[in-house]
Amino acid sequence: MYGAFSAVVTALKDAVGSPYDLIPLDMMRYGEGGMAGYGSLCGAINGASAAITLVAGEEHYKKLVTELLTWYTQTPLPTEISNQYAVNHEFLVDELKTDEPLPQSVSGSTLCHVSVTKWCLASGYASGSKERSERCGRLTGDVAAKAVELLNLLADNAFESALSLSEEAETCRACHKKGDDFDAGQFTRGKENCLNCHENPHK
Amino acid sequence: MYGAFSAVVTALKDAVGSPYDLIPLDMMRYGEGGMAGYGSLCGAINGASAAITLVAGEEHYKKLVTELLTWYTQTPLPTEISNQYAVNHEFLVDELKTDEPLPQSVSGSTLCHVSVTKWCLASGYASGSKERSERCGRLTGDVAAKAVELLNLLADNAFESALSLSEEAETCRACHKKGDDFDAGQFTRGKENCLNCHENPHK
Numbered sequence: 001m002y003g004a005f006s007a008v009v010t011a012l013k014d015a016v017g018s019p020y021d022l023i024p025l026d027m028m029r030y031g032e033g034g035m036a037g038y039g040s041l042c043g044a045i046n047g048a049s050a051a052i053t054l055v056a057g058e059e060h061y062k063k064l065v066t067e068l069l070t071w072y073t074q075t076p077l078p079t080e081i082s083n084q085y086a087v088n089h090e091f092l093v094d095e096l097k098t099d100e101p102l103p104q105s106v107s108g109s110t111l112c113h114v115s116v117t118k119w120c121l122a123s124g125y126a127s128g129s130k131e132r133s134e135r136c137g138r139l140t141g142d143v144a145a146k147a148v149e150l151l152n153l154l155a156d157n158a159f160e161s162a163l164s165l166s167e168e169a170e171t172c173r174a175c176h177k178k179g180d181d182f183d184a185g186q187f188t189r190g191k192e193n194c195l196n197c198h199e200n201p202h203k
Numbered sequence: 204m205y206g207a208f209s210a211v212v213t214a215l216k217d218a219v220g221s222p223y224d225l226i227p228l229d230m231m232r233y234g235e236g237g238m239a240g241y242g243s244l245c246g247a248i249n250g251a252s253a254a255i256t257l258v259a260g261e262e263h264y265k266k267l268v269t270e271l272l273t274w275y276t277q278t279p280l281p282t283e284i285s286n287q288y289a290v291n292h293e294f295l296v297d298e299l300k301t302d303e304p305l306p307q308s309v310s311g312s313t314l315c316h317v318s319v320t321k322w323c324l325a326s327g328y329a330s331g332s333k334e335r336s337e338r339c340g341r342l343t344g345d346v347a348a349k350a351v352e353l354l355n356l357l358a359d360n361a362f363e364s365a366l367s368l369s370e371e372a373e374t375c376r377a378c379h380k381k382g383d384d385f386d387a388g389q390f391t392r393g394k395e396n397c398l399n400c401h402e403n404p405h406k
Contacts, residue, residue: 022225029264030256036268037381039393040313041244053233061232065239110243113393120390127392128382178240179331187323189330190242190316197400 001031003137005047007144008151009054023054034112042112044140045072048147055151063161064150066191069110070163071146073193076104077119078138081145086138097134108166108193115139166193204234206340208250210347211354212257226257237315245315247343248275251350258354266364267353269394272313273366274349276396279307280322281341284348289341300337311369311396318342369396 005028013020028050030036031043048068053061083101085091105122107115116127116136125131153159164170172194179186208231215223231253233239234246248271255271256264286304288294308325310318319330319339328334356362367373375397382389 019225019227022222023227023230024222024257026261027226027253027257029261030252030268033381034393035244035248035252035272035313036265037392037394038269038272038313039391039395040272041238041249045238046244046249049233049238050230054227054230058229058232062239065233066241069238069241069243110238110241113391113395116393117391120385124385126383126385126389127380128389129385177330178236180329182323182327182329182332186329186331188242188316188320189240190237190319191240192242192316 001043001047001050002026002028003047003140004044004144004147005051007141008048008051008147011148012055020054039111039113039116041110042072042107042115044136044143045069045110047140048143051144052147052151056154060154064147064154064159067150067159067161067163068143068147070165070191072143073108073110073166074106074163075142076106077115077142078102078104078135079142080104082138082142085141086134091141093137097130097137100131102131102135102138109196110192114196165191168193168195204246204250204253205229205231206250206343207247207347207350208254210344211251211254211350214351215258223257242314242316242319244313245275245310245318247339247346248272248313250343251346254347255350255354259357263357267350267357267362270353270362270364270366271346271350273368273394275346276311276313276369277309277366278345279309280318280345281305281307281338282345283307285341285345288344289337294341294344296340300333300340303334305334305338305341312399313395317399368394371396371398 006025009020009023028047031046034040045068049065052064056064086096086099087101103123105119107118119135120127169191175185176188177186178189209228212223212226231250234249237243251271252268255267259267289299289302290304306326308322310321322338323330372394378388379391381392
């Protein structure tokens, strides 16, 4: 969370100054590991969404945050660009945990727990390995870059959503969405891929 | 997220002033409905965790955020205190969606989707109902109050964790936790109740 938030806000602080120089970046430390290691929401998208909202404001944040989350769940991460940055030592950090290209995986979820587990199973690396830690660092760079890309599109008045929710989510959401009709299935809300956790209850 | 964060930070701004008067509260709008309606992390605990980290700092946030999340997953919400505040019109808002006492439920999860669904099923109210909306408002007050309680304990040097993870999580985490041994099951991380999403794979 701190990584993605501070990447965007520090760049704005350097380029623009106030109010971006007044925000205590360390406030965002808690998002790491899906909330202090709890494995809930991925900290990278939590921090990037705060930065998006800070810049885009109440009128625009919703469509950009939704796009960021859907992109995160559907994109092989870390990206090839991120892997190449590491190989070429182009990241703005003194030391990498490894400069090898890392395997990619698609999370299908906004959650740290799911994202890390899928990557570990795809790569064969353990969750406490330096490679997993480096993977999350590269992914954080990818998410910060995507957030800036979305903000730049908004600034150019050129943002249009390019992504759809998963087919599974769209199918279930035909009935199971936020709404007023309990008996029609509107006793829930959300846009994640339902089949990550639920078997199809209508089989 | 905005609700819990602004509750704590506005009180600090009024009592202490700087730096709490410099933080753009609207930056936290994105957390509502589990990230702009995505149904991921509950916004109340996201915002309260930011406030905790802002006050407690890097050295102390982890134990308080972990305690807050575990409390959230195990506590019948909204609390009776919160229901009584509503009945007596003691909340600091001009208008309530309803001033009736509301049914309670235990989420067993940090996620908006799970928390809302369990409450809808327990109460019979739809996810788009004014009662569900009011329920999330009261719950946000409960979470902000808990965060302040934890911060006050820390300030008095009296904080001790009073809660344990769910029995299911502790059982699974005997093998499946963050660590270096992939073959021993350390290809994942997290502290949620595993059986929310997973059947027992060892049966």
